[in-house]
Amino acid sequence: MIRDKDSFDPFLDSLRAFVRERLVPNEERVARENAVPDELVAEMAAQHMFGYSIPEAYGGLGLTMEELALAAIELSQCSVAFRARVGTNTGIGSEGLVADGTAQQKQRYLPDLAAGRKTASFALTEPEAGSDATALKTSARRDGDDFVLNGTKCFITNAPIADLYTVMARSDPDKPGAGGISAFLVERGTPGLSVGKPYDKMGQAGSPVSEVHFDNCRVPAANLVGGLEGHGFKTAMKVLNKQRIHLAALCIGPAIRMLNDAMAFVAGRRQFGQALMNFQLVQAMIADCQTEIQAAQALVLQTARQRDAGEDVTMNASICKYFSSEMCGRVADRCVQMLGGYGYIADYGMERFYRDIRLFRLYEGTSQIHQLTIARHSLKQAGHPVGR
Ligand SMILES: Cc1cc2nc3c(=O)[nH]c(=O)nc-3n(C[C@H](O)[C@H](O)[C@H](O)COP(=O)(O)OP(=O)(O)OC[C@H]3O[C@@H](n4cnc5c(N)ncnc54)[C@H](O)[C@@H]3O)c2cc1C
Known part of the structure; x- marks a missing residue:
């Protein structure tokens, strides 16, 4: 659900500009220094990135699931380290408090987390x-x-x-x-x-x-x-169910970025007397990437809207996380392929994305665990419940 398109569109535009103008130019520095510099953390905090999902009452933006997914797709079109820096505040580190904390606990911690004063x-x-x-x-x-x-x-x-x-x-x-x-x-x-x-x-x-x-x-x-007492695992599952849709959106941004970079490369590089982009087998890789990115985006936004509408999206959240993370891996592999030998060389940036995004299929539920969840829910819906 987008609460107010007139204010949300400019918010996304300014986020897009910030990613391109401030984060992308600092990607190599972050990789070299193995840290997001303090001045960029301060700029990200000023952009309210630490508080996307924290309620407005505690100084956050209180984004809906659909708004959060759209913001995540923009924010993640740069080095994964940037969104990981804010990602525990806008996500797993605050969500347990938001979902199940007492009023006192929320008041004590959420304002500092939303402002990025605390991680x-x-x-x-x-x-x-x-x-x-x-x-x-x-x-x-x-x-x-x-x-x-x-x-x-x-x-x-x-x-x-x-x-x-x-x-x-x-x-x-x-x-x-x-x-x-x-x-x-x-x-x-x-x-x-x-x-x-x-x-x-x-x-x-x-x-x-x-x-x-x-x-x-x-x-x-x-x-x-x-x-x-005894409620902690339920809290953790609430956190992860929401986070799976969020993470699925965070897999889409890198895929968009890698495809854009690969297309710029194949448009510029010439072999056999013409640009690589003219070869139909290269075009097939572009088409496969674009198709899967669009499919993931449609799936994630639909699931986000269903969650905003109060529907049980447990299975669909798993489908989103499974499909988007695997999609991102396939896109990364094709994009390295499109760059040829340059895809393997650090100076060209694609190999960093290739390594960075490998984690997506491992954390917040491996692909295999999501396959099990999807299969169990499907069988149950079909009247064939399975044991653990
Ligand atoms: C960089 C990084 C950051 C992380 N951040 C966090 C964090 O902030 N907080 C946090 O709590 N955790 C975090 N994790 C942990 C992450 O969620 C776990 O690594 C993940 O859940 C998998 O657990 P495991 O590594 O023990 O693998 P295992 O559970 O040992 O799995 C190993 C392999 O066996 C497969 N497998 C396991 N069980 C089954 C089964 N029943 N059926 C079929 N296949 C199965 C798995 O799919 C996998 O392929 C992070 C992990 C990494 C690497």
């Missing part, structure tokens, strides 16, 4: 609980007015720079699976919380990811999300 992160995954997140072992033992957390989280985006961690931990050791899990808001500087060294990754230089360790980390019971 959020979402800590669900553990070394032995990846795709099966319900197997998580980080414990949260009640002790008076506190919970005491012990355990390790891995692969946490923005953990090295985060001020606030939404942590899923098992508060009821007697309840295996989802039921015994609660969500906690843990502030940087809390004794017993430490973060690991940022991983050396395949791509997304400038987006720091690390482990988070809890060693008798004492968290006030007031920081239990929503004040509800």
